[in-house]
Amino acid sequence: MAEPPYGVIWNRLRRGKVVPFLGAGASMAARAPDTTWDPANPASLPSGAELSRLLADETRFPFSRPAETDDLATVSSYYCDMNGRRVLRERLRELLNGDYPCGELHRFLASLEVPLVFVVTNYDSLLEKAFIAANKPYDLVIHPADRRDYANAVLWWPHGAAEPQFREPNRLEQDIDLADTTVIYKMHGSVCSDSARWDNFVITEDDYVDFLSRMTTHTAVPSLFSSDFREKSFLFLGYGLKDWNLRVVLKNLGRDQASREDGTADDEELPRSWAIQRNPSEFERRLWESRGVSIFDVGIDEFVTKLRQQAEGGRS
Incomplete structure (x- = not known):
């Protein structure tokens, strides 16, 4: 079985030519193996299904089959309809805002010296905690799903700011210089450890519809980021492609990445991207490959260990 091209990945990563995407598996990598999540006394974050x-x-919830009860968007929609958005948001904060440990992946990413844009679709704040622990500066940008009055804006925390500023997504380039600023972009919202006031979650079916509709108007992903993506490789960590919402996002990101000023695209010039996913199905392999992404059946901890060895000049 082919291994990831650790040398190539590290060389592009250290030069700021990679956009790390962190999915659900990235958060689960911080969890001890073979442990059961106990909501009454949680020692780690839950999986999406849990x-x-x-x-x-x-x-x-009036259905009992796993295919239904494990569908977080559907269940969240029902929860919201029955109990209200505020109750759902408060419950999510109770479950996601604990003092959970960061994983090796988060610590490794926070140790990088080059400014990067990190795209995170999880609701937890593990990556932010890793940066704080490493005393590394970063700006935070969050999609405000719970603020209908700012539906076409993003929340932007400059490094060290206690309160966010609302910005039109396609005007962030006036505020952030990616040449010297690391940005954590929470594409689907986030629990905010400092204040529940700014908690936002793209989690119900309606939330995803709203978010994806913004993809068509190019306001879901700020142009500052999509422009930056065009010459970079994507590194997908902990993603599966069974979720159609993610497939739509990737399709649009790929279109932005391939676009050129003259409206043409040269496939030979596009940098290769990579996905690190344990036990992918044949369906997922084909979907990744069709999007120009090489997929590798490697655990995240093993991947980080070998990438760190590469960074230190050694080989496994």
Whole structure:
């Protein structure tokens, strides 16, 4: 079985030519293997399926098959309809804002010296905690799903700011210089450890519809980021492609990456991207490859260990 091209990945990463994307598996990598999540006394974050089942049980979700109770968007929609958006948001904060440990992946990414844009679709703040622990500066940008009055804006925390500023997505280039600023972009919202006031979650079916509709108007991903993506490789960590919402996002990101000022695209000039995913299905392999992404069946911890060895000049 082919291994990831660690040397190539590290060389591009250290030169700021990679955009790391962190999915659900990236957060689960911080969790001890073979552990059971206990919502009454959690020692780690829940998986998406575990969170969905808990919400389904609490709101007496009227279906019982795993395909239904494990669907977080559907269950969250029902929870919200039955109990209100505020109750859902408060419950998510209770479950996601604990003092959970960062994983080796988060610590490694926070140790990098080059400014990068990190795209995170998880709701937790593990990456931010790793940067704080490493005393590394970063700007935070969050999609404000719960602020309908700012539906076409993003929340922007300059490094060290206690409160966010609202910005039109395509005007962030006036505020952020990616040449010397690391940015954590929470594409699907986030629990905010400092204040519940700014918690935002793209989690219900309606949230995803709203977010994806913004993709068509180029306001979901700020142009500052999509422009930066065009000459860079994507490094997908902890993603699966069974979720159609993610496939739509990737399709649009790929279109932005391939675009040129003259409206043409040269496939030979596009940098290769990589996905690190344990036990991908044949369906997922084909989807990744069709999007110009090489997929590798490697655990995240093993990947980080070997990438760190590469950074230190050694080989496994």
